[in-house]
Amino acid sequence: MGQSVASVAGRERTIDVDFALIGHQESWRAAADVLAVLRGPERTPLPDDEIKDILPWIPPRAVCHVEVGSITGAKARGFYIDSFIPPDRLQAAYVHENIARVRGAAACAIQAGAKIASLGGFSSILIEGNFDQLPERHDTVFTTGNSLTVGFIVQGIERMCALERRNIRRSTLLIVGATGDVGSGCARCLAPIVRRVLLNARNGERLRRLATELQADGVQVEIATDLQQLSAEADIVICAASLACPSLLLRRVAPAAIVCDAGYPKNLSPTVQMPGVKVFFGGLGQITGGMRFAPDFRGILNRHPFPDVVHGCLLEGMALALERRFEPFSQGRGAITKARVEQMEAIAARHGIYLAPLYNADGPLEHAVPCQTQWSSAAVHRPRPDRIAESVF
Amino acid sequence: MNSIECTSLSTTAPIWQDILAQAMTGELLAAMNYTSLSEICTDPAEIADALEHAQGERGHAAAFAAQGRKIGVQVANNVDAKHWKRLREAFLRCIAEHDFIGCLIVQEIMLESFAVASYSRVGKVAPGSLGDTFAGIAAEEEEHIGHAISILRSERALDAQRFDDKVYHLHLVVMTTLAQMLAKECKDGHCEVCHASCVKPSLFEVSLSAAELRGASLQQYLKTLDMLGIPGEITLAWVSQLPV
Numbered sequence: 001m002g003q004s005v006a007s008v009a010g011r012e013r014t015i016d017v018d019f020a021l022i023g024h025q026e027s028w029r030a031a032a033d034v035l036a037v038l039r040g041p042e043r044t045p046l047p048d049d050e051i052k053d054i055l056p057w058i059p060p061r062a063v064c065h066v067e068v069g070s071i072t073g074a075k076a077r078g079f080y081i082d083s084f085i086p087p088d089r090l091q092a093a094y095v096h097e098n099i100a101r102v103r104g105a106a107a108c109a110i111q112a113g114a115k116i117a118s119l120g121g122f123s124s125i126l127i128e129g130n131f132d133q134l135p136e137r138h139d140t141v142f143t144t145g146n147s148l149t150v151g152f153i154v155q156g157i158e159r160m161c162a163l164e165r166r167n168i169r170r171s172t173l174l175i176v177g178a179t180g181d182v183g184s185g186c187a188r189c190l191a192p193i194v195r196r197v198l199l200n201a202r203n204g205e206r207l208r209r210l211a212t213e214l215q216a217d218g219v220q221v222e223i224a225t226d227l228q229q230l231s232a233e234a235d236i237v238i239c240a241a242s243l244a245c246p247s248l249l250l251r252r253v254a255p256a257a258i259v260c261d262a263g264y265p266k267n268l269s270p271t272v273q274m275p276g277v278k279v280f281f282g283g284l285g286q287i288t289g290g291m292r293f294a295p296d297f298r299g300i301l302n303r304h305p306f307p308d309v310v311h312g313c314l315l316e317g318m319a320l321a322l323e324r325r326f327e328p329f330s331q332g333r334g335a336i337t338k339a340r341v342e343q344m345e346a347i348a349a350r351h352g353i354y355l356a357p358l359y360n361a362d363g364p365l366e367h368a369v370p371c372q373t374q375w376s377s378a379a380v381h382r383p384r385p386d387r388i389a390e391s392v393f
Numbered sequence: 394m395n396s397i398e399c400t401s402l403s404t405t406a407p408i409w410q411d412i413l414a415q416a417m418t419g420e421l422l423a424a425m426n427y428t429s430l431s432e433i434c435t436d437p438a439e440i441a442d443a444l445e446h447a448q449g450e451r452g453h454a455a456a457f458a459a460q461g462r463k464i465g466v467q468v469a470n471n472v473d474a475k476h477w478k479r480l481r482e483a484f485l486r487c488i489a490e491h492d493f494i495g496c497l498i499v500q501e502i503m504l505e506s507f508a509v510a511s512y513s514r515v516g517k518v519a520p521g522s523l524g525d526t527f528a529g530i531a532a533e534e535e536e537h538i539g540h541a542i543s544i545l546r547s548e549r550a551l552d553a554q555r556f557d558d559k560v561y562h563l564h565l566v567v568m569t570t571l572a573q574m575l576a577k578e579c580k581d582g583h584c585e586v587c588h589a590s591c592v593k594p595s596l597f598e599v600s601l602s603a604a605e606l607r608g609a610s611l612q613q614y615l616k617t618l619d620m621l622g623i624p625g626e627i628t629l630a631w632v633s634q635l636p637v
Binding site for chain 2: 035038039040043046047050054056058059061062063064065079108295
């Protein structure tokens with residue numbers, strides 16, 4: 001039986017459930033690995049065609065228990081809930097089906113009694129502006145987690161500039177997907193410290209509104225719904241949305257530009273698509289107080305080259321749970337400000353949640369800061385390089 | 394069903410014949426199960442309930458047979474076919490142990506989940522009165538589940554661990570058999586219900602597929618287990634471990 005699952009879950013959820021993390025698998029390979037863990041080592045893994053047939057029918061539900069530690073000694077417990085959005089159904093054509101799945105996952109969080117739920121990946125994108133689409137919330141509050149995501153993207157840009165000895169103040173910043181919650185948050189945080197800002201998004205009206213807001217603070221802004229219409233080359237780029245055609249970006253970036261892939265799924269490959277460009281995966285943080293899964297999904301749900309690295313959106317819920325501050329910190333679309341980001345970063349830092357060491361699809365870009373975690377060992381946390389862009393956590 | 398419908402079904406009639414045969418066999422097995430259940434009940438109301446259910450299932454079997462006649466096919470049944478026989482044996486073990494709750498779990502949670510989900514899918518694609526019959530019976534079976542859920546939830550409230558262990562024990566036997574029945578291909582020979590070769594590869598001709606019927610059945614099963622209150626992470630592992 002799934003003894004390992006049953007034994008950790010207990011029969012009744014009598015324990016306090018501090019947080020729920022709602023996500024989905026980014027690739028069929030990731031989904032296959034999750035199902036392989038659930039099947040156990042004694043059973044042969046399901047063939048790919050069976051996984052593609054079965055997964056879309058699985059209703060949203062908890063997959064594992066998650067426990068996180070703070071450097072203060074505090075602990076918080078929760079669940080990872082998968083909405084089981086099929087990895088090949090992330091497009092707009094499936095939006096209603098996917099919203100229904102996120103609603104189902106949210107209902108699981110509520111039923112489990114989670115005090116706070118973070119909406120990871122597409123889960124937050126789908127409901128960013130529509131929190132009323134979530135089920136009636138009872139005692140569970142929801143956060144998109146986007147404030148901490150923005151914080152880690154901005155910190156990542158700053159660290160990458162330091163590593164590459166770039167002067168951020170002389171840089172031209174391009175944000176792709178600029179009018180989304182994460183994109184606009186990044187614009188508000190970084191616009192005041194760069195020379196010039198280029199904003200790209202599909203919705204012209206939203207672009208104009210954001211530009212007007214930034215220009216009111218004296219920022220030099222150019223907007224375009226078509227990347228190719230921008231007049232300048234960028235030397236820092238934030239891709240806040242997954243790019244359907246990453247090569248389009250190449251024509252608008254300066255040689256050796258710094259590119260932060262903050263989209264979901266992450267799909268920028270430095271060697272194949274962006275020769276010469278310094279790509280890193282943005283929006284990731286590391287829990288230095290440790291993180292434990294039961295059953296053990298280490299390296300399966302979080303496929304990063306460093307231990308205890310998690311997407312900022314999910315970390316926000318964990319940080320708020322460790323802080324015992326159960327509030328819908330990030331909600332809506334376009335409401336993220338520099339002050340809120342700094343507030344969230346301070347909460348995270350109090351519990352030892354910091355920017356993760358930088359890496360991209362080819363591997364680490366810097367040496368890991370020694371991470372004294374309670375439960376994790378860097379040695380066991382080395383996913384194959386070709387898998388590190390596919391992390392649900 | 395009018396003559397036009399009959400004509401339109403003529404090419405697919407052999408497929409519907411096998412679908413109806415599986416459904417009819419399931420209904421007859423359910424009727425046998427409820428009759429057996431009535432024999433271990435002590436409360437007159439429970440006995441009456443079980444016998445009423447048995448009668449209802451026989452009515453469903455008759456309705457499926459009638460639909461076969463309308464499209465010009467003879468609907469066979471075989472409750473001794475290998476998979477169905479194993480399911481019956483699992484139920485009879487509960488009867489032998491006078492395990493009323495076990496009987497409800499097997500019949501109402503496992504077998505009816507399968508019936509409700511697959512009949513609903515068939516009901517959506519089958520034309521005319523054939524589709525109406527499947528859809529109508531799916532709705533009736535769903536009512537059974539609702540009634541059983543309230544009894545089983547009360548039972549689980551007494552001792553969740555014991556209850557979940559019992560469900561798991563029965564799951565291993567019953568759901569493994571159902572998973573084999575629902576596999577995309579019958580890997581261990583003829584099912585002994587289809588009138589000729591296996592119907593599964595032909596299901597696409599009537600806008601169905603074995604994968605869809607399996608997926609819908611497992612989804613219904615998981616949702617039913619959710620209604621009982623068994624944690625989702627546990628039932629997910631159970632279902633993930635089934636054969637394909």
